[in-house]
Amino acid sequence: MRSTVYSTVTRGWSPDLVRVFPEDRFRFLESTGSTNDDLLELLRQGKVDHLTTIQADHQSKGRGRRGDKWEAPAGANLLFSIALRLPGDKTIWTRLPHLTAYVVGNAVESILPGEVDLCAKWPNDLIVDGKKLGGILVETVMTPEPFAVVGVGLNVNMRSSDLPGDLREIATSLYESVGCESSRSFLLGLIIRGFIQDFPSRLSDFAKVRSWLEERSFLRGKTIRVITNRDAMTGVGRGLGPGGELLLELESGEVRTIISSEKIEFC
Helix, strand or coil, rough: CCHHHHHHEEEEHHHHHHHHCHHHHHHEEEEECCHHHHHHHHCCCCCCCCCCCCCCCCEEEEHHHHCEEECCCCCCCCEEEEEEEECCCCHHHHHHHHHHHHHHHHHHCCCCCCCCEEECCCCCEEEEEEEEEEEEEEEEEECCCCCCEEEEEEEEEECHHHHHHHCCCCCCCHHHHHHHCCHHHHHHHHHHHHHEEEECCCHHHHHHHHHHHHHHHCECCEEEECCCCCCEEEEEEEEEEECCEEEECCCCCCCEECCCCCEEECC
């Protein structure tokens, strides 16, 4: 099964690309608890190389940021985690969720109809028509060497009828925008190629990623309440700082720079 999926993921690749991402760096699971957990455990055991990827047809314990549960029916969506060897400059590691949104977003936009706009909700969601299309979870391991595990859950062929009633107003899928099923393996191939091309160079040469996110910002101009681990602030989203920080203009006119948050609510 793994060989069949891998062949589809890498179909049309040049020999040079295949050498960078050989078959032994790809694993396909019909079902697992969490691809992030699986990859993190392999990393701790020293059994992972750069770009090692685990894809699952179904996750029983998939999660988003802050432990939010991520559910999806089997065989419908793109659920995977990829291991990335982190560069020496720790100050740019916080830009990895932004780069991931850029890489995944470019792959998604290549198949979306022209009239459908993709937005990026800082720091880790992709949005279509005001609804969540996908989410990103980045976790790091420092030993035996610094790696990031980037988990992505992308709603691909799920119908709105597959969603629980309380989620139909806040989640969507590529199927709902395109009107037909899309190849999850083709999308994964585009995404892995994007990481090969842009990681880690775009973490330091960040201007293009920041510009892409600014053009698609879901929070810009909206009144939001940002809850951090220290306090809560209400203001208007004013785009991103030079390192991808959220800029929040308070009622006083002061602009706060938000590096991370526990939750963002719309007012």
